[in-house]
Amino acid sequence: MAHQQHSNQQPSDGPTTRVGKAADYLDQRTSIGVAVKEFARKVFPDHWSFMLGEIALFSFVVLIASGFFLTMFFEPSMALVRFEGEHPASMQGQLMSAAFRSTVEMSFEVRGGLLMRQIHHWAALIFVASIILHMFRIFFTGAFRKPREINWLVGAIMLVLALAAGFSGYSLPDDVLSGNGLRIIDGVVKSIPLIGSYLSFLVFGGEFPGEHIIPRLFTIHIFVIPGLLIALIALHLFLMVLQKHTQYPGGGRTDRNVVGYPALPVYVAKMTGNFFIIAGVLTLMGATMAINNVWNYGPYDPSPVSAGTQPDWYILFVDGALRLTPGPGWEWVIGGYTLSMNLLIPAVIVPGILFTVLFAWPFVEARVTGDRGEHHVLDRPRNRPVRTAAGVAIFTAFLVCALAATNDLIATHFSLSIFAITWVLRVLLFVGPLVAFWVTKRVCLGLQRKDRELVLHGHESGRIVRFANGEYIEVHTPLDEQERWLRVGYDSPAPLEIAPETDARGVKRKGYVAEKRWQRLSRFFYEDRVEPVTPAELEAAHAHHGRHTAPERPPVEVGAEQDRAVTGGRG
Ligand code: HEM
Ligand code: HEM
Known part of the structure; x- marks a missing residue:
């Protein structure tokens, strides 16, 4: 120090x-x-789910380190060359791009080259997975609420950048899989109304594939995206330290304090350990699990696309959405312009809506809750049934689409008709999220009722006692104060109240229609609710059970406690 x-x-x-x-x-x-x-x-609260952001951070470090190695040997050029290396023998004399040749040569002739490529690829898969799980943690616990909305936006931009990093990296080797991925992108770009064909020419520097796309993607992949990500991660973590971390509800944790361990020595030691574990696991994966062995696929050539070709997992949902949309005939011609709905809907409109929802969620939720206060204690997902259910519904749609991207594999493995699978998944895409929404919401409300029951009557002990007068009762064990605090201490927002349409003199109010719409949305969020236990109910329950303990803030169970400055209040 x-x-x-x-x-x-x-x-x-x-x-x-x-x-x-x-x-x-x-x-x-x-x-x-x-x-x-x-x-x-600085005090950092402790919870396993706070590791997810760390996994993203450390796999990014591994990506930079291994990526730096790859840049030493990768040749970002589409010049046509002949393969003259010894391995693999089957490729000798074959024509390919310099990019593909350098990828193969890096894998077979550079010491540690294949290991580095595999570490880089595995790190990319884990990087995106951890970001998405981290985002789920933030979403389901409401960590995006004031004052962290800006950090949510920074995170959402980083997610888009991570997907772009993954896609651009995947395209670099110029093998038959990545080349076909680019071919799809070309089609999607061209489907954008009015500007599509110009945009495609701009991106590819002429007709697809041209000679420019690999060098361009290379610059984007190793310079633009990592640069932006480094700057945004710095901002993300700066905001996190500035605002202090949120904490899960529990013993003595409030919106005005932070309970946890100090950065030094505890947290810094833990984080350093985590870094080595993550780097170690990624190296082990790179060393033992083959990934993207491009020489098995061959250099890019538009003709040999076979069954079983999939993009990396995070792009699966777009591929699946494309496969689910009815075929090439779905086109509208308006004023001489062709709109290819079969591409526009799955690859532009659906992801567009998904990301709009992602970016807007914290602001929409704040508006329908009518809450302007700061929140540092996390929600338990059950206490926000509609948010939790919406998250699960969106995830279900994502899963169905991802599954659809493997429709050919399902067909060949299970000897099923690809048309039947596609139809089942089409139906599931609409029904699945609705069912998931309904079930999740009911489960959340059920769990809230169970909390209420536990708080008022304690845990069932299984001990039945018979009184002298013949009456049987089951003895319930009262909750200890930590558990009671956890199950009672939350607020359950009610739908927004708005002023009537006309004022006292019968004049119509401006903005009423918009407010009414927000109120409707607010009702959708908060109409179905279980009232949290009130202090009076608690008092009554405990009087009944012969105990007179009012719910007081229980003591902090572990670690250190620090105050936090909180501004603003409930609006
Ligand atoms: C490159 C990607 C990302 C990295 C490296 C990253 C890293 C981190 C780390 C290390 C933390 C603190 C520990 C934790 O809570 O897990 C954190 C917190 C946070 N992240 Fe991320 N994150 C990324 C993407 C995202 C995304 C996609 C979102 C949401 C859309 C997001 C929103 C947040 C928020 C709101 C916090 C504060 C959480 C709190 O105080 O509880 N991050 N991030
Ligand atoms: C930001 C996160 C990054 C992600 C998600 C990512 C992802 C990928 C992926 C999936 C590949 C294909 C690997 C393969 O051939 O199997 C790749 C290739 C490559 N990446 Fe990255 N990468 C990232 C950052 C970087 C950085 C920072 C650099 C350079 C400093 C870099 C340099 C390269 C190079 C040169 C290749 C081509 C070599 C090859 O494909 O074997 N990457 N990247």
Whole structure:
């Protein structure tokens, strides 16, 4: 740790160790000690789900390190060359792009080349997976609520960048799979009304595939996207430290404190350990699990597309949506312009809606809740039934689409008709999310009722007692104060109340129609609700059970506690 004082004193007062002296040297020139001291004391709440963001962060570090290695050997060029390497023998003399050749040569001739490629690819898959799981954690616990809406937006932009990084990287080797992926992108870009064909020419530098796309994707992949991601991750983490982390509900945790462990030594040690574990696991995966062995597919050629070709998992849903949409005949011609609905809907409109919902959610939810207060204690998903159900419904649609991208594999593995599978999935795409929504909402409300029951009557003990007068009762064990706090301490918003359409003099109010719409949405969110237990009910229940303990804030169970500055209130 940096030495904290600016000293004009005798050297004998200063640090004696080498590290201490180096820290002191730096501190005297930068005053960094103040920042280090402030950070070291910061309290971080502890929960396994906070690791997901860390996995994203550390796999990004692995991506940069392995990607740096790949840039030394990869040749971002579409020049036509002949393969003259020894391995694989089947490719000798074959014509291919320099990009493909360098990928194969890197895999067979560069020491550690294949390992690095595989580490890079596995890290990319884990990177996107951890980001999405991290986003689920944020979503289902309501961590995006004020004051973290901006950080949600920063995160959502990073998700888009991560997908773009994955897609651009996947395209670089210029093999038959990635080339066909680009072919689909070309079709999708061309389907955009009015500007589509111009845009495709702009992107590919002429007719597809041309000679420019790989060098362009290379610049985007190794420079533009990583640069933006590094800047945004810095902003993301800066905001997280500034706002302090949220915490799960539990013993003594409120919106005004942070309970957890200090950054130094506990959290920094844990994070360093996690980094080595994640880097180690990714290296092990790269060393033992083959991925994207492009020489088995061959260089790009538009003709040999076979069954069983899939993109990386995070693009599956777009591929699946394309496969589910009715075929090439679905076109509208308006004023001489052709609209290819079979491409526009699945690949432009559906992802467009998905990302609009993603970006807008925190703002829409704040509006329908009518809540302007800050929230630092996380929601339990059951206490926000519509949010939880909507998340599960969207995820179900995502899964159905992803499954549809494997329709050919399902058909060949299970000897089923591909048309039957496609029809089943089409129906499931509409019915699945509705059922998932309904079931999740009912489960959430049921769990809330169960919480209520537990708080008022305690846990069933299974012990039946018979009184002298013949009456049987089951003895219930009352909840301890930590559990009671967890199950009682939440608020359940009611639908928005709005002023009537006309004022006292019968004049129609401006903005009423818009407000009415918001109210309707708010009803959809909060009409079905279970009232949280009130202090009076608790008091009554405990009087009944012979205990007179009012619900007080229980003590903090572990770690350190720090206050946080909270502004704003409930509107
Ligand atoms: C490159 C991608 C990302 C990285 C490296 C990253 C990293 C992190 C880390 C390390 C944390 C603190 C620990 C934790 O809560 O897990 C965090 C918190 C947060 N992230 Fe991300 N994140 C990424 C993407 C996203 C996305 C896609 C979203 C949402 C759309 C998001 C929203 C948030 C929010 C709101 C917080 C504050 C959470 C709280 O205080 O509870 N992040 N992020
Ligand atoms: C931001 C996150 C990144 C993701 C998600 C990502 C993803 C990918 C993927 C999936 C591939 C295909 C790998 C394969 O051939 O099997 C790839 C290739 C490549 N990546 Fe990345 N990458 C990222 C960052 C970087 C960075 C920072 C660099 C450079 C410093 C880099 C350099 C390369 C190079 C040169 C290739 C082509 C070599 C090859 O395909 O074997 N990548 N990337």
